Amino acid sequence: MSPSKLPIVVAIPTKNEAENIARTVRSVIDHFEAVVVVDSDSTDETCKIAAEEGAEVVPYTWDGGYPKKKQWCLDHVHPQIPWLLFLDGDETPSPELLAELRHCFSRPLKVAAFDIPLGYWFAGRRLRHGYTIVKRALLDRTRCHFPVLGDLDAPGMGEQEGHYQPIAEHVWRLKSPIEHEDLDPVRTWFDRHNRYSDWEAWLEHHPEVKEEIRQAKTRQGQLFHKAPFKPLVSFAYAYLYKRGFLDGRAGFDYALAMSFYRWQIGLKAREGEPSEAGRPGVTVARVTIR
Incomplete structure (x- = not known):
């Protein structure tokens, strides 16, 4: 291990991230022990660009079951290095975060995972206020795992784990952010969240899975999970x-946009409710108009 590099492997799950991937790899290649792009059959130049920037590229094909992609990374990507940092293909660690990590890893660690806030960009602008997203992105793989849930029939997510956190007993929240700056046009945000809302709406009709997911969310996420008029x-x-x-x-x-996303979930959930005619014990009169 290089004394100048953090004892962490960076895993970057990708699919068609050619617009963003060079910047992401450049931001970590000199600071972490290993940088691995785990690619799901990209049809653009994601893999070529990542390799040119010095990342290791590993192909990934989902088999339709568990483990999904992030747990697969925990199981297979440089397993000899306990600590793994997940970055999306459009994310970079801030200089402040790199400094904070060096301070943390200069001494023995008792925690199993770190929650890291996102410096979120939307429509080309860095947001300084509003809703703060926090990701459990840095994990000791020997003490963390993603839950196995009954959502394989749900639409919207596919190979990726849904909107829940990996399970860890001892978690510490860092102060400095990962910068989440997507260079793709804003329509791609709406495309993704349209799919995500399909998954969230499906959960409304599967309360047992919804409860499992609620338990795997942050405290803030658990409170919002139960809020009316979302x-x-x-x-x-x-x-x-x-x-x-x-x-x-x-x-x-x-x-x-986030309010609209919540509205989409509710609307899709209501659309998926069984009709009166399909509910047990309900008889619907048939009226013929002459």
Whole structure:
């Protein structure tokens, strides 16, 4: 192990990230012991660009079951290095985070995982206020795992684990962010969240799986999981309570987009409810109009 590099392997799950991947690999290649792009049959130049920037490229094909992609990374990507940092193909560690990690790893660690806030970019602008996303992105693989849930029939997620955290007993939250800056057009955000809302709506009709996922969320996520009127609560929380309005138009657009996402989930869930005719014990009169 190089004395100048953090004893961490960076795993970057990708599929068609040619627009972003060079910047992501460059941000970590000189700071971490290993950098591995785990690619799911990209049809663009993601793999070529990543390799040119010095990353190891590993192909991944999902078999339709568990483990899904991130747990597969924990099981197979440089397993001799206990600590693994997940980065999306459009994410980079901030200089402050690199310094904080060096401080943490300069002494023995008792925690099993680190929660890291995201410095979120939306429509080309860095948001300084509003809703803060926190990812359990840095894991000691010997003491962490992603839960196995009954959601394989759910639409929307596929090979990726859903919106829940890996399981770890001792977790510490870091102060410095991962910068999440997607260079793709904003329509790709809506494309992704349209798929995600399919998964979330499916959960509304499978309460046993929904409860399993609730338990694998952060405390904040668990509270919001039970909140009524989620579109309105989401907007009021991000734009007013968390002062998203200080980010100007971008803050309004993001708060509104997240509110719309919550509305999509509710609408799709209601659309998927069984009709009166299909409910047990309900008889529907048939009326013929002459």
